[in-house]
Amino acid sequence: EPEVTQTPSHQVTQMGQEVILRCVPISNHLYFYWYRQILGQKVEFLVSFYNNEISEKSEIFDDQFSVERPDGSNFTLKIRSTKLEDSAMYFCASSGRSDRGPNQPQHFGDGTRLSIL
Amino acid sequence: LAKTTQPISMDSYEGQEVNITCSHNNIATNDYITWYQQFPSQGPRFIIQGYKTKVTNEVASLFIPADRKSSTLSLPRVSLSDTAVYYCLVGDMRGITGGGNKLTFGTGTQLKVEL
Numbered sequence: 001e002p003e004v005t006q007t008p009s010h011q012v013t014q015m016g017q018e019v020i021l022r023c024v025p026i027s028n029h030l031y032f033y034w035y036r037q038i039l040g041q042k043v044e045f046l047v048s049f050y051n052n053e054i055s056e057k058s059e060i061f062d063d064q065f066s067v068e069r070p071d072g073s074n075f076t077l078k079i080r081s082t083k084l085e086d087s088a089m090y091f092c093a094s095s096g097r098s099d100r101g102p103n104q105p106q107h108f109g110d111g112t113r114l115s116i117l
Numbered sequence: 118l119a120k121t122t123q124p125i126s127m128d129s130y131e132g133q134e135v136n137i138t139c140s141h142n143n144i145a146t147n148d149y150i151t152w153y154q155q156f157p158s159q160g161p162r163f164i165i166q167g168y169k170t171k172v173t174n175e176v177a178s179l180f181i182p183a184d185r186k187s188s189t190l191s192l193p194r195v196s197l198s199d200t201a202v203y204y205c206l207v208g209d210m211r212g213i214t215g216g217g218n219k220l221t222f223g224t225g226t227q228l229k230v231e232l
Binding site for chain 1: 163
């Protein structure tokens with residue numbers, strides 16, 4: 001079964017440094033997402049991306065965050081100047097087109113654990 | 118998205134059937150009901166989705182009464198490996214563009230399966 005893959009599995013970064021988290025969504029999917037989960041807390045939506053632009057973003061997704069789909073396969077999340085509170089699991093998800101059929105569920109990767117020192 | 122209420126935790130034993138009920142009194146006409154499973158340090162995994170009546174796949178069954186104000190995830194013959202957090206999500210997953218929409222996770226139900 002196709003999977004969403006994320007790299008690296010664990011990233012340790014000094015506060016103030018830039019970090020890029022990478023994701024390879026399922027190949028025929030059109031919608032891409034980033035979520036995060038701080039240890040012991042809920043999974044929180046960050047941003048959704050469709051047709052090479054952001055569809056929706058949450059309050060968490062401020063100017064320090066950006067997303068990009070640089071080629072036909074990768075989807076990246078960049079944090080420009082990391083803060084201690086950015087430490088969390090970051091999950092990428094993707095889903096297929098659903099306007100012509102039943103709702104298509106989002107499929108998640110296993111995440112990148114980001115630790116800010 | 119419709120607000121959901123589900124038990125914080127449940128305990129079971131291997132081989133038993135587990136039913137987790139989710140209340141969603143203000144579900145809208147276009148809303149679907151979706152269940153995810155999450156193991157520690159892993160991403161949420163899609164289990165099952167339904168709109169009304171009963172849906173069954175190789176992993177679980179989803180029972181939705183006629184008024185759709187609640188739903189029950191049924192896991193047959195659980196094993197230790199089913200110990201996880203189970204999330205009930207309700208919403209119109211199609212979104213404005215006809216596909217894709219943010220998911221709003223609650224705290225879920227922590228299922229613990231013992232021998």
